[in-house]
Structure formats: C-alpha cells, structure tokens
Amino acid sequence: MLRQHKIPVTILTGFLGSGKTTLLNRLLRDARNRHAAVIINEFGETGIDSELVFRTNEEIIEINKGCICCNVRADLIEVLKNLIVKLAKKEIQLSRVIIETTGLANPAPVIQTFLMDEIMSFWFEIDSVCTVVDSKHLPLHLEQEIAQEQIAFADLIIMNKLDLVSPEELKDLELRIKQMNATAEIISVTNSEVPMNKLIGINSFQLSEKVKIQPDLLTETHYHHHHDHMNSFVLKSDKPLILDRVNNWFSYLVQIKGESLYRYKGILHVKDVDRRVVFQGVHMLFASTEDRRWKENEPRKSELVFIGMNLNEEELKKGFRYCMDQDFNLQLEGYFFKD
The missing domain is CATH 3.40.50.300 (P-loop containing nucleotide triphosphate hydrolases)
Structure with a gap:
C-alpha cells in the first residue's frame, strides 16, 4: 500500500x-x-x-x-x-x-x-x-x-x-x-x-523532470591541483540501452563500487521499453522504476550522473558503452560481464 x-x-x-x-x-x-x-x-x-x-x-x-x-x-x-x-x-x-x-x-x-x-x-x-x-x-x-x-x-x-x-x-x-x-x-x-x-517544498531529492547539468562547469580542468577526493561525471547518449547489460553493469557498480558511489541518478532510454526508466542510488542502496511514457516528439536519451570518491571517468564510460553496444565486451576488476 x-x-x-x-x-x-x-x-x-x-x-x-x-x-x-x-x-x-x-x-x-x-x-x-x-x-x-x-x-x-x-x-x-x-x-x-x-x-x-x-x-x-x-x-x-x-x-x-x-x-x-x-x-x-x-x-x-x-x-x-x-x-x-x-x-x-x-x-x-x-x-x-x-x-x-x-x-x-x-x-x-x-x-x-x-x-x-x-x-x-x-x-x-x-x-x-x-x-x-x-x-x-x-x-x-x-x-x-x-x-x-x-x-x-x-x-x-x-x-x-x-x-x-x-x-x-x-x-x-x-x-x-x-x-x-x-x-x-x-x-x-x-x-x-x-x-x-x-528551500521548502522543492522536492529536489527525487529525480526531477530533467537532470539539471551545466556541461560548461564540468569541462574545467585547471582545478585538478586541489586533489579533491570527491568528483562527479555526467554520461549522455541518445542510443538505446540494452536492458540485460544495464542490469549487469549496475550490479557491478552496486556490489564492487558501492562504497565509492555517494549519489547516482538518471533517466535511461532502454531498448523496447516505451517508458523512461528512472533510477537513484546512495552507496549500495539502489532503486529503479519505469516512469511516464516518452512523449511523441520528445528526444529519447539517457542521462546519468555519478558523484563519489575518486571515481574513474574512463571506467564509467566503458561501462556505459557496454550497455548500448552488443559487440563490446567488458571486464573490470575481475568482474566479467556476460549476457
């Protein structure tokens, strides 16, 4: 209920x-x-x-x-x-x-x-x-x-x-x-x-209608000398994701990388799914649900945000590519992805 x-x-x-x-x-x-x-x-x-x-x-x-x-x-x-x-x-x-x-x-x-x-x-x-x-x-x-x-x-x-x-x-x-x-x-x-x-009644913890991202602020490189342990990355694609591969990748992220992932959230465009799939996670606690139907003239795309400790951008990009490319195989830290 x-x-x-x-x-x-x-x-x-x-x-x-x-x-x-x-x-x-x-x-x-x-x-x-x-x-x-x-x-x-x-x-x-x-x-x-x-x-x-x-x-x-x-x-x-x-x-x-x-x-x-x-x-x-x-x-x-x-x-x-x-x-x-x-x-x-x-x-x-x-x-x-x-x-x-x-x-x-x-x-x-x-x-x-x-x-x-x-x-x-x-x-x-x-x-x-x-x-x-x-x-x-x-x-x-x-x-x-x-x-x-x-x-x-x-x-x-x-x-x-x-x-x-x-x-x-x-x-x-x-x-x-x-x-x-x-x-x-x-x-x-x-x-x-x-x-x-x-501050009040803004419902900002829940996933908003659109993930708010400012790419110009993410492309700055001259702050690396600060050695901040926390970083964040945004991944986007209009190519549909393969559901089984998405499940494999997120299983890896939650089991192997959960302690390093502080917040992660996004909207997924999944192949053969007529609704948006929204997800949100805190460390190893993760949940995803089918949201509303994609609108008729709405661009179908995936937007993912990862915030955490010493995250590896290239590793996340490889995992994202794995989710949308049937011919791309991936192995990370001894975790082999099988279809």
Whole structure:
C-alpha cells in the first residue's frame, strides 16, 4: 500500500560554523513551518545548538548521544516513530520534519534511514538535502573528507557569508563545487538569508523532470591541483540501452563500487521499453522504476550522473558503452560481464 501524502523531510547539514543554526531559525520563523518537527543533532553529552534555536510551537527534539551518521540511527527512527504515534493520536499536527545534523556528520546514513526502513519510507519522503558552506573558509574545510561528503550528497548548496569573499573567489569556489557535485543547485547568500521557496517544498531529492547539468562547469580542468577526493561525471547518449547489460553493469557498480558511489541518478532510454526508466542510488542502496511514457516528439536519451570518491571517468564510460553496444565486451576488476 502506498501512502499518497507523505510527510516531507528537510535534511540540513554543513561543516562547523557554516551557518546551519541561523538558517534553521529562519525556517522556524516562517509560517509555512508552523507545524514542523525539528530534530537537532549535537555531538556530545550536552547539546549547544538547541539553546540557540528560535523557540516556536514546533516539536523540538534533540538527539545528543552521538553523531547521527555514526551510531544513533536507531534513535532517529525511534524519535520519528514517536512522532507518528503522536500524529495518529492527534496529539500533534505535523507538516514536515527538519533534521539539523552536527557539522561532523556524513548525511548518507540519515538519507538511507528514509529509504531502507519500511515504516520510514511509508510515512516520510526526503524533500531536499541542503548543505550550508562557509564561503570564506570553504577552501580550508574542503581539505577534510566530511566537508566533501556533505557537498556530494547535497541537492541544494547554500554558499553563505557571501559578503566575505570577492566575486572572483566565489566563481572559483562554485566551479570547484560543481566538479564535486554536477547537479546540485548553488545559492549564494549572506547571513543564511535563503528565500523559503528555494528551500521548502522543492522536492529536489527525487529525480526531477530533467537532470539539471551545466556541461560548461564540468569541462574545467585547471582545478585538478586541489586533489579533491570527491568528483562527479555526467554520461549522455541518445542510443538505446540494452536492458540485460544495464542490469549487469549496475550490479557491478552496486556490489564492487558501492562504497565509492555517494549519489547516482538518471533517466535511461532502454531498448523496447516505451517508458523512461528512472533510477537513484546512495552507496549500495539502489532503486529503479519505469516512469511516464516518452512523449511523441520528445528526444529519447539517457542521462546519468555519478558523484563519489575518486571515481574513474574512463571506467564509467566503458561501462556505459557496454550497455548500448552488443559487440563490446567488458571486464573490470575481475568482474566479467556476460549476457
């Protein structure tokens, strides 16, 4: 049974000092979030962020037994289940859930909670994963893997403290971020002043009508000296894909490369299938479904986006070619593809 109207979830992440709590306060002041439940995750036995949260009538919960991404996912599920019980008993109204993670959190396990747990996926759906970055100190933060992971998982990246950087510095940072995450929308602001219609109800975690790609930002090569571990690639083709070969290739990617693949998503044009096939994955958690029918005059093409750790572009291109060329054989890391 499908639940028609799921409760949207906004996951708010970002490195230490980026401006997440300021943004959360702005969210809570907005009337559209009057019945939001806010889950605050502060690492350590004594929380700090909850003391800074603007107090409204929202259900504010603090999880402080450890970083959500490491060892408290069970606590997160328990909190959410309690909210569902209160909602069923009509003890609360619940329009959305906002989760603010600690600055040291990898968002992946939080995301996976809503995809893997049956109860969570029945009641909730992720609206967006928003990462706030400190534009002034971002070059220093990006030396740390956690900051790169937070950017990799984002659908929306808010470059905060715009007033502290020059236009040239901002452009350089945007290009660097686009190399890590080719599809996230980037908004540059001061003091976390993000328009609510850019943050709430945007449904950006789900695959949009068209994969948003800016090829000009992906062709830059003069940033390689940064040695960022995170990178992203976009693959496109109007040639139909062979379903069995697609299944073989994705089986390889999930089993062998899953830990390196942070986010991957796309639209597939599959031979003899009259509908678009859409897919989305987080690490080794992967799902694909047949979407709407291709429109009569719509160009049929495949668009795939891969975001991850030290991804090999040539290897991905070979796998993609394997999916559309019956005569092309492929062997990678001892995994031989058989029809």
